[in-house]
Amino acid sequence: MTDLRINIIKLPLLIALIFVFACKNSKTDQSTKSKSKTEHRTTELPVFSSDSAYQFIEKQLSFGPRVPNTEAHIECGQWLVSKLQSFGADVIVQEDHVEAYDKRKLNLFNIIAQFQVEKANRILLMAHWDSRPYADHDPNTDMRNQPIPGANDGASGVGVLLEIARHLQRNQPLLGIDIILFDAEDYGVPDHLELEWEADTWCLGSQYWANKPHKKNYYARYGILLDMVGAKNAVFTQEEVSVYYAGSVVDKVWKTARELGYSQFFSYEKTPQIVDDHRYVNEILGIPSIDIIQYDATTESHFGDYWHTHKDDLSVIDKSTLKVVGDVVINVIFKEK
Numbered sequence: 494m495t496d497l498r499i500n501i502i503k504l505p506l507l508i509a510l511i512f513v514f515a516c517k518n519s520k521t522d523q524s525t526k527s528k529s530k531t532e533h534r535t536t537e538l539p540v541f542s543s544d545s546a547y548q549f550i551e552k553q554l555s556f557g558p559r560v561p562n563t564e565a566h567i568e569c570g571q572w573l574v575s576k577l578q579s580f581g582a583d584v585i586v587q588e589d590h591v592e593a594y595d596k597r598k599l600n601l602f603n604i605i606a607q608f609q610v611e612k613a614n615r616i617l618l619m620a621h622w623d624s625r626p627y628a629d630h631d632p633n634t635d636m637r638n639q640p641i642p643g644a645n646d647g648a649s650g651v652g653v654l655l656e657i658a659r660h661l662q663r664n665q666p667l668l669g670i671d672i673i674l675f676d677a678e679d680y681g682v683p684d685h686l687e688l689e690w691e692a693d694t695w696c697l698g699s700q701y702w703a704n705k706p707h708k709k710n711y712y713a714r715y716g717i718l719l720d721m722v723g724a725k726n727a728v729f730t731q732e733e734v735s736v737y738y739a740g741s742v743v744d745k746v747w748k749t750a751r752e753l754g755y756s757q758f759f760s761y762e763k764t765p766q767i768v769d770d771h772r773y774v775n776e777i778l779g780i781p782s783i784d785i786i787q788y789d790a791t792t793e794s795h796f797g798d799y800w801h802t803h804k805d806d807l808s809v810i811d812k813s814t815l816k817v818v819g820d821v822v823i824n825v826i827f828k829e830k
Contacts, residue, residue: 538827539660541819543812549576550644550652550723550810553622558640559647560626561599561677570602573622573674576655581662582606582672585707594682594694603698604674605707608661612669616826617716617780618657619770620650621678621698629685630794630801637685642806645787645799647679649723649810653819657826666827671713675699675770684801692768699770703777715742716782717825718771722818724797725811729759729818730788733766739781746783749828750821758817764788764795785818 552572557565570586577584587603604622624643631637642648654672661670675698682694693700716739721727735743750759766772771782789797799805 537664539657539664539823541660541816541823542656543816543819545659546652546656546723546815546819547810547812548652549655550648551807553648553651554642554644554807558626558643559622559624560640561601561623561680562597566600566623569622570604570676573604573651573655577604577606577658577672580606580655580658582608582658583610587702587705587707589701591677591697591701593677593680593697594688594691599677599680599697601676601698601701603676603702603707605702606658606672606674607669608658608671609665609669614667615669615671615713616666616829617713617774617782618654618670618672618822618826619699619716619718619774619782620654620674620720621647621676621696621770622651622674623647623676623679623698625679625801627683627685628801628803629683631803633803634685636803637683639803641801641803643679644806645721645723645797645809646801646805647720649721649815650719653719653722653815653822656819657823660823664827666829668714668826668829670826673702675702678770681768695768696770696773699773700777703773706778711778713780714829715739716771716774716780717742717746717822718769718774718782718784718786719818719822720769720784721787721796721800722785723810723815724787724799725809725814727758727787727797727811727814728789729785730762730764731760732764732784732786732788734769734772734775735783736763737766738775739783742781742783746785746821746825749824750817753817753820753824755817755821758814759821760788762788785822 556569585605677697
């Protein structure tokens with residue numbers, strides 16, 4: 494994810510990777526359904542496990558950096574699809590390729606997990622599953638062209654959503670839930686090269702999905718994006734795009750955090766807009782969406798000092814922060830009527 498800038502992109506069709514995911518047939522958007530065991534549904538509020546979320550983060554990192562056009566990216570994507578299916582989700586893999594800032598064609602896989610597909614009223618939960626191909630903010634200049642682990646920037650949001658998904662087969666909220674793991678979020682213009690910064694080189698997966706949703710006329714009541722939600726002592730402020738487009742959702746989420754005793758993590762401070770996946774969901778599809786994302790006033794980037802460096806590894810992740818974010822999101826979605 495990056496700070497302060499944006500726009501849209503149009504993308505050509507990818508046929509060559511038809512067989513990358515075993516769950517798909519010959520169509521670009523391909524749905525593989527796993528039947529839910531509805532006979533065991535309950536209305537209990539699930540207990541979020543930070544240990545489980547941490548293990549999901551650790552597993553993602555075990556593949557290596559999840560950079561598009563790499564084997565690690567393909568293998569991790571296959572694992573994510575399989576894991577979501579095992580939780581009873583109807584999974585769609587939205588496959589194509591997109592053009593990066595340097596004109597390179599990137600193989601794109603947006604992974605969409607649907608729970609209770611029969612319900613018209615839905616909530617959208619989002620994260621990005623790719624990782625940054627450059628450590629462009631690493632203090633070691635010799636390492637800036639190398640990809641980062643992406644433990645917090647990418648894997649943490651996915652880990653929290655996988656743990657939530659784990660509960661959704663048996664403990665189902667009143668509304669349907671869609672979890673979208675966006676690809677190619679972090680392939681924007683690198684800061685360490687002498688190139689003109691372009692906003693629309695970021696968030697390629699969400700741009701693609703917002704222009705070509707997995708279902709015609711798709712809509713959700715609101716969306717919640719999780720990005721960099723696992724660092725120790727993280728503070729989540731009220732980001733400007735979120736407040737502008739989805740102020741009532743911000744109020745709902747921050748009120749829930751306060752009621753749970755998590756005010757030290759969820760600050761009412763208003764902070765500047767950022768370029769992240771929620772912005773395209775707001776501006777293109779009109780789904781009011783917010784970003785739960787770390788803000789660090791002590792760094793130049795306003796993210797943690799690990800951001801876009803090789804320090805963004807498992808040592809950054811703190812289970813107590815994962816617990817806070819998971820508890821808040823579970824309470825929000827399960828108390829919705």
